[in-house]
Amino acid sequence: MQTLIQTFITRRGDLLTALWQHLGISIAALVIAMVIAIPLAIWAVRRPKMAEGLLQLTSVLQTIPSLALLGLLIPLVGIGTVPAVIALVIYALLPIFQNTYLGISEIDDSIEEAADAFGMSRMRKLFKVEIPIALPQIISGIRTALVLIIGTATLAALIGAGGLGTFIMLGIDRNNTPLLLIGAISSALLAIVLSALVRWFQTAKPKQALTVFAVIVALLGGGGAYSLYASRTETITIAGKLGSEPEILINMYKELIEASDAHVKVALKPNFGKTTFLFSALKHNQIDIYPEFTGSVLETLVKGNNPKSMTATETYKLAKQRLAKQDDLSLLKPMAYNNTYALAVTKQFKQEHHLKTISDLTQVDSLLKPGMTLEFIDRDDGLKGLKKAYGLDVTAKSMEPALRYEAISKGRINLVDAYSTDSELRQYNLAILKDDKHFFPTYQGAPLMSTNFANKHPQVVKALNKLAGKISETDMQEMNYEVNVKKASAATVAHKYLVTHGLLEGGN
Structure with a gap:
């Protein structure tokens, strides 16, 4: 706990920046999703076949893995905030559209008939009768979408959009539990606070709701205006x-x-x-x-x-x-320095099996339990080419970079890919095997x-x-x-x- 508190104090400035980035991305995505999904659902209420098609479409979009979706968007719109917001909007459409559609379409027919009997126009009936009745369900959809957005927005850190995911990714990469906890707890608290705020908007008086909404817009808009102003200087x-x-x-x-x-x-x-x-x-x-x-x-x-x-x-x-x-x-x-790829084993494993070079691994093929990064496994200058060059017959488990070192230290695996400058080589008492066939290219920064x-x-x-x-x-x-x-x-x-x-x- 002491370490967590100390990390929080040290990183409070970075946390505030990440929190603001996360909030900006999340609110922008939610507002855009609402602007798209709510009018579309209202339009589809009287078109059941079209509504069914739209529900199927939004359901399919939500099943696309987030990393895959971000990968598809990068060639089209680059990296940073834009693809992150687009991806979050896509994920938020289903709960908002579905709840709005069901909330209005399931209104009792007698209420609809009574409104028609009073001579209400289509728009008047919508705003005076249908939306007020469906509002609790619509708000529920918005809250579900908001929680989904805040959780998924942590992946924005992978494409340079910042946010609380930066702390989570950094915690995983450096095996730093306090950083990971700060990112995860902050994301959860943000979801709880914003969800409660959305719920409050439903019951608040119109003037109070408009005042709070105006303050939020002013803060977010002010931050954006300041960024634009600051960007005027190189x-x-x-x-x-x-x-x-x-x-x-x-x-x-x-x-x-x-x-x-x-x-x-x-x-x-x-x-x-x-x-x-x-x-x-x-x-x-x-x-x-x-x-x-x-x-x-x-x-x-x-x-x-x-x-x-x-x-x-x-x-x-x-x-x-x-x-x-x-x-x-x-x-x-x-x-x-040459930060080249390398294969590493524990010094104990090296001594027990008299290993000095990568070629020596062919003598212990049946004993090897490799754990390697997905990038190394898939690269021609990684495991693919290495198996051909050295005649190795191994199949590696894919692991996050930091997790593979933890796994080898606990004996779950006995061979990892490494960079020659990794601090974990010293931390976990690992030894690099000599690349005796000079397979790995030079990696100078x-x-x-x-x-x-x-x-x-x-x-x-x-x-x-x-x-x-x-x-x-x-x-x-x-x-x-x-x-x-x-x-x-x-x-x-x-x-x-x-x-x-x-x-x-x-x-x-």
């Missing part, structure tokens, strides 16, 4: 993938850039998403810079056959050339940006090039360990490295 946006290492790097970028020009404002978006999400955001000008790896560029982001056994220099030159030609992007000079941005900001390029050839694998693993295990902030660790190595003058 801000360099730097994003990072999930994990401690990208967050450390983007904090280094921020400090180096701001130290080179006191008039530049840098905004950070840590834990923005996976490789393809960031690449898409960069090409759509939603971010300006993010740290990428030379091997990831060649294996995932650009087209073309890659020669085998390239040196680090050859890998960088080819990645830089293809990015410039295919996407008009600039990959700056890389850092020293370097800032990636558009060529247009690089040409317009030579000072930024010069500042970031200070990291070229710096940071060893030992340095990076130690910094990851400080963040993941010792719970130091990524900003503090980044600043310490820059000052210690003379890349930045000392300070607080």
Whole structure:
């Protein structure tokens, strides 16, 4: 409990930002869903066949897995808030449409006949009789949709839309229970509070309801107006993938850039998403810079056959050339360390079976119980290609990155994929097996940006090039360990490295 309280105090500023983002996305999605679903349901009341079709359609849309839906939307509208809101609207349509339709269509016929006998017009009967009677059921549908939206909105963090999901994803990635609990509890409390507020609107006096609604709109609108105003001044946006290492790097970028020009404002978006999400955001000008790896560029982001056994220099030159030609992007000079893929086992397992290289695994095929990330299992430069190159006959369980390390420490699995700079290698006393056939490509990190941005900001390029050839694998693993295990902030660790190595003058 003490750790949870301390984490909450330390992260209260980030939590407030995430809460505001989550609230904005959720309210926007709910309002849009209501504007679509309620009029559509009213229109469909007198068209039963059409209503049945619409109910089937909204039901089918709700069965689409959220991650799949987000993946389908990204090529169409990019990443960030827009696809998140669209996905949430789609999920909210069914409960609002269904409850509105049933609430009005199930009104007793005698009440409808009485309204007609009084000579009420269609619209007057709708607003004076049907909607008031159906209102409790409509409100119930809205509350159901709201709870659904708030829960699903946590996935917005995977595509750079922020929100409370950032805490949950970060907690899972770093095996940090307090962060996970803060995100989950805050999401649950937000759902309870907003659900109660919707319920209050049903019973409140019209003037009170309108006043509260106006305040909410003013707050949300004011925040949006301020964001638009702030965006008038140039801000360099730097994003990072999930994990401690990208967050450390983007904090280094921020400090180096701001130290080179006191008039530049840098905004950070840590834990923005996976490789393809960031690449898409960069090409759509939603971010300006993010740290990428030379091997990831060649294996995932650009087209073309890659020669085998390239040196680090050859890998960088080819990645830089293809990015410039295919996407008009600039990959700056890389850092020293090679954060390559690796296979790891416990030191005890290694000693018991006399393992030194990946080739040695063929001698213990029947004993292997691999647990690996889904990305590694599916990549040609991952398990797919590895099995061919080494003649391995293994089937791996797919696991979240942090969970696979926990599983191997508890003996549930005995082989994991790893990055050579992972802090968990030290934390769980694991040993990397030598890639004796040089299968894995070189993965050196370097800032990636558009060529247009690089040409317009030579000072930024010069500042970031200070990291070229710096940071060893030992340095990076130690910094990851400080963040993941010792719970130091990524900003503090980044600043310490820059000052210690003379890349930045000392300070607080």
